[in-house]
Amino acid sequence: MPLDDDRRLVELYDAHAPSLWRYVVHLTGDPVGADDIVQETLLRAWRSPRILAQEPESTRAWMFTVARNLVIDEARSARRRHEIGVAETPERVSSDGTDALFESLLVEEALAGLDYEHRAVIVHAYYGGRSIAEVARRLGIPEGTVKSRLHYGLRALRLALQEKGVTR
Structure with a gap:
């Protein structure tokens, strides 16, 4: 220069x-x-x-x-x-599980309020992770009946949870 x-x-x-x-x-x-x-x-x-x-x-x-x-x-x-500038590394927030426990108690109470047929189908399908065919085989009922009971059981469960203020 x-x-x-x-x-x-x-x-x-x-x-x-x-x-x-x-x-x-x-x-x-x-x-x-x-x-x-x-x-x-x-x-x-x-x-x-x-x-x-x-x-x-x-x-x-x-x-x-x-x-x-x-x-x-x-x-x-x-x-x-992608950079976050902080003076100290933030602590990781971990859930104490209270909300999950409360929700599971509400769902358990709502399930207990259903009749046995609807409750059995929901528990086998959702909590047991089984397909419609597997639930039908385990309970000894036709697949169409499993579908019908799931439909009406979930509807009744939703209403029970709405009464408890859990869902809209």
Whole structure:
């Protein structure tokens, strides 16, 4: 870089770096990141002969636009989206199981309120993980009857749970 370009770069820095840095900190809230953005902005000005040929005062708008675009690019980058900056590693929240226990008690009460035929089909199919054919074979009833009892049993179960305030 010729001596004249060195002088122009120093002039650009002196004229714009402090206000550019404050602008970037205002946008990002990150003083360390602002240093990087200002450095990159000045580097781009140094690499652009057209900018170096202008007077330092006329490059201000260009530099602020470049800095703003760099801030936007950084915010959109994959690295930034997947990074979570925290002072301490957060504790993992684990469920104490109270809600699940309460819900299972409500479902158990609602199931107990069904007649035996409907309850048996629901328990075999949903809690036993069996197919319609397997439930029919185990209970010794036709598959159509299993489907019918499942339909009406689930309907009765839904109504019982609605009465307890569990579902809409």
